[in-house]
Amino acid sequence: MSSFHRVFTTKAVLMTAAALLFSPARGLAQTSNAQAKAAPSTSSASEKGERWLHVRVICTDGKGDTVRVNVPLELAEKVLPAVNHDRLHNGKVRIDSSDINDVDLHALMEAIRSAKDGEYVTVQGNDNDVRVAKEGNQLMIHVVEKGGSKKSQVEVKVPMKVVEALLSAGKDELDLVAALHALGAQGDVELVTVKDSENTVKVWLDSKNVAD
């Protein structure tokens, strides 16, 4: 090999080695920059058809205090069975019959399920108005608190399929995982709305991975 070629080869090898040596650092810097600039995207969630449960609490005292929680239902379904605490085991909550005054939840559920749409309970009192109804395969609970300084309005909307799934475990258990699974099969739905003089709470389900 001539002297020229030898020097050229040596330089080429050294340059290649130097380039290789610095490439991880450059890649790292690019990663960091990209991380700083990028923001969560909403498209990927809806493309995969993931269902997200959102909770939003807005304090209406003028300071703009807010809490936003966004949880993919599938994640909750997979993590919940790992929680073993107090009455919650394997995604199921054990209920004491004394907690529900010996009411047979399954019999009650079966009665509601087979009944036609309509208003089941209407209580109009000085302090509260309560309304429980079944409308288009959804169980609706509407409570208006009129007395006291904190006037509030609570609306709960639960799909019947979810209630059925919740009670599918057994007599003294509520199957939360089954309920979440059933909830995932529902369309976009506003589950809970609470409005009072201090806070607005909203719990809803949709396919977006960000809250409104």
Add this chain to the structure above:
Amino acid sequence: MMLLAKAALGVSGALVAAGAYTFHEGIIRVDVDEFRAGGSHVHLWVPAAMVPMTMHFVPKHHLCDAANHAREFLPVAHALFKELKNFPDAEFVEVKDGEQHVQIRTHGGKLQIDVDEPDEKVHLLVPLSTVDDVVGQLEDSAPGA
């Protein structure tokens, strides 16, 4: 000269391989700024792969003790971080309370926690795979595992 070039190539190759291995899991980034007299400013960048590796050198009884304390939460943490990797980037929690702002989100396979207060800022960025590794090692160290 050729010998020198070969040696340089060998050393560089080894360094590249070591660098690639060290950074293949990304980095852990910790930024803490306290805006008060004598407040600390910590800015730490650590290769994520170092953490599970370093845990192998922690005395077994310390790991066992830590695992025992966190025993109740380890299965939940393991399930959570294992599954989080499969989901798109998202903001899981955001709390605004006066001038305090807390955000917990995932971004590019990393868990990002940002706490902004008027007198303190904390930013943490950890690859989910690293957290999962650490939780996995703690689970393995738990008594009776």
